Amino acid sequence: MIVVAGGSGIRMGTEIPKQFILLNGKAILLHTLERIAEEIEIENIILVLPESEIDRWVALSSGTKFENLKCALGGATRYDSVKSGLKLIDKDALVGIHDAVRPFVSQNTIASCFKMAEEKGSAIPVVELKDSIRRVFTGTSRAKDRTKFRLVQTPQCFNAARIKAAYEKPNKGNFTDDASVYEEAGNRIHLVEGNNENIKITSPEDLKIAASFLS
Secondary structure, X not given: OEEEOOOOOOXXXXXXXXXXXXXXXXXXXXXXXXXXXXXXXHHHOEXXXXXXXXXXXXXXXXXXXXXXXXXXXXXXXXXXXXXXXXXXXXXXXXXXXXXXXXXXXXXXXXXXHHHHHHHHOEEEEEEEOOOOEEEEEOOEEEEEOHHHOEEEOOOEEEEHHHHHHHOOOOOOOOOOOHHHHHHHOOOOOOEEEOOOOOOOOOXXXXXXXXXXXXX
């Protein structure tokens, strides 16, 4: 499993990157790693970090079961960071790619994604929309059928050879996740049911919701 931890604290309004913000006294990143380690062996977890945050990680992980975790240096974008992590993955493996600020992914979601990827070559967790949605145009908008849309989560799991090949193609700069990269390379994406608690913590409001989950 590749855990991508290249975020900043801009939307949070903090000086430290969001993955290092404390949630109930523990860094979000550690919450995430602990949840993943319930399903994935630690030696099969790769953490991708900006070079500027390596020292912070070393201090944070010292004395924990993650202090010897394999690390890769992140790049200027998430695309570059994932590509860096993939270099440490064998082509004949299955690989999952997970956001470091999704600390509530369930074991069932992880297991389901890897099972589907093993069978079909890819799997991404999704959940249904609960709110009505509208498509916005210049000066107007139009209602859309929410039952035909899904919210996408991580981990996104793939046949390693195929996702590595997809990341070797030119970056068009419009990829929002790994599934988009995989799909652009001509591969098919398969969906599995995610878990609603698997939120991405990117704002102060998300942090409050996360704290309520823990309490």
